[in-house]
Amino acid sequence: MPDQNLTGTRSTAPVAEVAQAEAGPPPGKPRSLWSDAWSDLRRKPSFLIAGAMILVLIIIAAFPSLFTSASPREADLQGAFLRSPELTKFFSPEWFGYDSQGRSVYARVIYGTRASIVIGVSVTVIVLFLGSLVGMIAGYFGGWVDAVVSRIVDTFMGIPFLLGAMVILVSFDVRGKLVITLALAVLGWTTIARVMRGSVISVKQADYVQAARSLGAGTWRILLRHVLPNAMAPVIVVAMVALGGYISAEATLSYLGIGLADPAMSWGSDINTGKDQIRVALHVLIFPSIMLSGTILAFLMMGDAVRDALDPKLR
Amino acid sequence: MGRYVIRRLLQMIPVFIGATFLIFLMVYALGDPVTGLFGDRAPDAATAARLRAEFNLDKPVWLQYLLYMGNIFTGDFGTAFNGRPVTELLAQAIPISFRLMLVAIVFEIVLGIVLGVVTGLRRGRAADTSVLMATLVVIAIPTFVLGTTLQFFLGVELGWVNPAVSPAAPFDELIVPGIILALVSLAYVTRLTRTSIVENARADYVRTAVAKGLPRRRVTTRHLLRNSLIPVVTYLGADIGTLMAGAIVTERIFNIQGVGYQLYEGILRQNSPTVVGFVVVLVLIFLVANLLVDLLYAVLDPRIRYA
Numbered sequence: 001m002p003d004q005n006l007t008g009t010r011s012t013a014p015v016a017e018v019a020q021a022e023a024g025p026p027p028g029k030p031r032s033l034w035s036d037a038w039s040d041l042r043r044k045p046s047f048l049i050a051g052a053m054i055l056v057l058i059i060i061a062a063f064p065s066l067f068t069s070a071s072p073r074e075a076d077l078q079g080a081f082l083r084s085p086e087l088t089k090f091f092s093p094e095w096f097g098y099d100s101q102g103r104s105v106y107a108r109v110i111y112g113t114r115a116s117i118v119i120g121v122s123v124t125v126i127v128l129f130l131g132s133l134v135g136m137i138a139g140y141f142g143g144w145v146d147a148v149v150s151r152i153v154d155t156f157m158g159i160p161f162l163l164g165a166m167v168i169l170v171s172f173d174v175r176g177k178l179v180i181t182l183a184l185a186v187l188g189w190t191t192i193a194r195v196m197r198g199s200v201i202s203v204k205q206a207d208y209v210q211a212a213r214s215l216g217a218g219t220w221r222i223l224l225r226h227v228l229p230n231a232m233a234p235v236i237v238v239a240m241v242a243l244g245g246y247i248s249a250e251a252t253l254s255y256l257g258i259g260l261a262d263p264a265m266s267w268g269s270d271i272n273t274g275k276d277q278i279r280v281a282l283h284v285l286i287f288p289s290i291m292l293s294g295t296i297l298a299f300l301m302m303g304d305a306v307r308d309a310l311d312p313k314l315r
Numbered sequence: 316m317g318r319y320v321i322r323r324l325l326q327m328i329p330v331f332i333g334a335t336f337l338i339f340l341m342v343y344a345l346g347d348p349v350t351g352l353f354g355d356r357a358p359d360a361a362t363a364a365r366l367r368a369e370f371n372l373d374k375p376v377w378l379q380y381l382l383y384m385g386n387i388f389t390g391d392f393g394t395a396f397n398g399r400p401v402t403e404l405l406a407q408a409i410p411i412s413f414r415l416m417l418v419a420i421v422f423e424i425v426l427g428i429v430l431g432v433v434t435g436l437r438r439g440r441a442a443d444t445s446v447l448m449a450t451l452v453v454i455a456i457p458t459f460v461l462g463t464t465l466q467f468f469l470g471v472e473l474g475w476v477n478p479a480v481s482p483a484a485p486f487d488e489l490i491v492p493g494i495i496l497a498l499v500s501l502a503y504v505t506r507l508t509r510t511s512i513v514e515n516a517r518a519d520y521v522r523t524a525v526a527k528g529l530p531r532r533r534v535t536t537r538h539l540l541r542n543s544l545i546p547v548v549t550y551l552g553a554d555i556g557t558l559m560a561g562a563i564v565t566e567r568i569f570n571i572q573g574v575g576y577q578l579y580e581g582i583l584r585q586n587s588p589t590v591v592g593f594v595v596v597l598v599l600i601f602l603v604a605n606l607l608v609d610l611l612y613a614v615l616d617p618r619i620r621y622a
Binding site for chain 2: 151152154155156157158159160162163164166167168170171244248251252255256257258268271275278279282285286289292293294296297300301304
């Protein structure tokens with residue numbers, strides 16, 4: 001995940017204990033952007049909080065049974081709704097109360113985590129790969145390649161995200177995690193491509209790229225060893241913020257009834273069923289909503305903190 | 316200026332064709348409109364073939380698209396499968412969505428820019444960090460969560476507003492839905508304005524304006540803000556299109572029968588002429604809004620001139 005990425009870069013990058021001067025070239029060996037950002041982030045409370053939240057969410061998504069003994073599908077119609085939340089009974093099935101079919105809301109919230117995290121992360125990974133590749137090629141080669149790619153990106157931008165996803169998904173009879181992931185990725189890669197293109201254009205004129213070229217480095221070597229690492233920063237930031245957006249999109253689609261549905265578990269579809277009984281049982285709606293918003297918030301905070309650390313202009 | 320507009324209009328053509336063809340492909344090639352028409356039952360072969368011929372569905376996709384676009388440009392948007400012409404649905408839905416969008420965008424512009432300027436000028440202070448945190452929270456809560464809960468509390472529990480909007484959808488009933496629709500964009504406008512103000516506050520022209528003795532207020536409004544608005548205006552231009560179409564969730568919650576409502580019904584029932592017809596109009600709105608934004612740049616920043 002993001003922090004691994006940062007530590008990875010840090011261990012290979014030369015770390016010099018030289019404070020960077022405000023203007024002019026720094027004396028001695030300068031610290032790389034990534035190691036600089038990392039030392040900044042380690043001391044940032046919002047980064048640490050967001051990181052901890054994301055870590056917990058990943059553990060919940062991977063091992064939901066560690067957090068609750070109840071099954072999210074076990075329905076006890078006798079107790080439906082009658083048992084409202086008992087907020088002092090931490091981690092027990094009745095903590096968040098029961099829904100209209102007598103299923104534990106707490107267990108459903110826990111088991112619903114996986115869908116959101118898996119879809120959010122996999123869409124981001126696909127989009128990062130595809131968008132970076134296309135954006136890099138367009139930005140580096142320019143000319144007609146760039147013109148064609150830019151028009152394609154514009155075309156996708158003309159179609160509203162949610163609308164496009166709905167149109168794609170409605171033509172599938174069974175909508176599993178894979179189909180939703182692919183639908184979101186097909187529509188989402190253009191944002192990354194656009195950012196990467198701009199970033200590569202600003203990097204490709206740099207002296208070290210010219211130097212590599214004059215030393216006879218091949219195109220792919222220049223792209224992967226010199227251009228990509230230096231053009232990556234804004235892309236990573238956009239991707240992290242987008243991850244929250246993809247989680248939100250999945251939940252919105254499930255809420256509209258065009259995403260995951262029973263028997264799959266998703267916060268969005270639980271909120272959809274909860275909204276019909278809002279006057280009788282607010283807790284069925286509230287707890288998945290809090291969990292969903294908290295998850296999105298964690299990824300947004302992470303993206304924000306990383307942006308502040310990577311953007312030297314706002315220091 | 317005139318030549319620039321013409322060039323931009325020409326550049327819009329491939330994007331318009333591309334975007335409409337893309338949605339056409341998604342609707343007609345990915346889904347099967349005739350099967351969609353029959354719901355869960357399998358269509359009778361002869362009837363299906365007759366319908367396919369009637370809606371040009373037996374021809375290759377590119378020819379279908381050409382025939383469809385030919386009809387569009389003669390003002391024929393086709394008939395929805397329930398027999399109502401799509402133009403009639405458009406005429407009914409667009410004014411409603413336009414009013415909703417207007418409420419949202421006014422709210423965004425006024426509150427977003429004010430908050431952005433205030434926080435940008437007080438960077439790092441308590442007011443700044445708390446507003447920034449608040450914008451993150453607002454962005455993090457999905458519209459459908461905020462919409463349903465606010466509808467419940469304001470509309471049902473407190474009874475301050477009508478929880479559902481009447482079919483005529485006058486302005487006063489659209490205020491709460493408009494604010495809910497605007498909130499996420501409002502947060503983005505605030506953040507964009509703030510960043511832009513922070514960046515420009517150190518610019519030479521601001522220092523010059525201060526040095527020649529202009530009052531603080533005038534420096535902020537006439538020099539700093541005007542130049543800082545460019546990224547904000549870009550965002551707002553793109554947002555008009557998103558707000559018209561992105562109201563799917565808000566319109567559904569408050570039962571507003573605008574563009575989003577018709578699109579939702581059209582998509583769920585696989586009512587292809589409705590979906591494609593509405594998207595064609597939305598893409599047009601999106602492109603025109605972006606063009607207007609580009610022309611606004613020259614008004615905001617005197618250094619930009621269109622020859």
